[in-house]
Amino acid sequence: MSEAKKIEFDHVSLMVTPRFEQTGSIGAGNAASRLVDVETNLELESSASPDVVAGVVALAERMCFVLDAIRNPRAVNATATLNGVALATDD
Numbered sequence: 255m256s257e258a259k260k261i262e263f264d265h266v267s268l269m270v271t272p273r274f275e276q277t278g279s280i281g282a283g284n285a286a287s288r289l290v291d292v293e294t295n296l297e298l299e300s301s302a303s304p305d306v307v308a309g310v311v312a313l314a315e316r317m318c319f320v321l322d323a324i325r326n327p328r329a330v331n332a333t334a335t336l337n338g339v340a341l342a343t344d345d
Contacts, residue, residue, distance in 0.1 A: 261310055265299035292324055 271293045278284035300307055315321055334341040 261300060261302045261306060263298055263300045265297070267297040269295040271295075289324070
């Protein structure tokens, strides 16, 4: 994307930290996990103006499939088969 905008970055570092919560017990059959939140920290070095770089960052965030999935949850259609036969799950 920075190539399309003709912006050069001398350094790019992205740290993504998800936080999860697990409840229940595998032994009891009621284990569950959920995503609590996600923190991102983007560090950039560039001679481009802050306004231009901010615009590129905002565009990149709007184009990110993962951020979209977290911010705007969608239905998930999951199936499982065993030896070609559909398995019934609790979900």
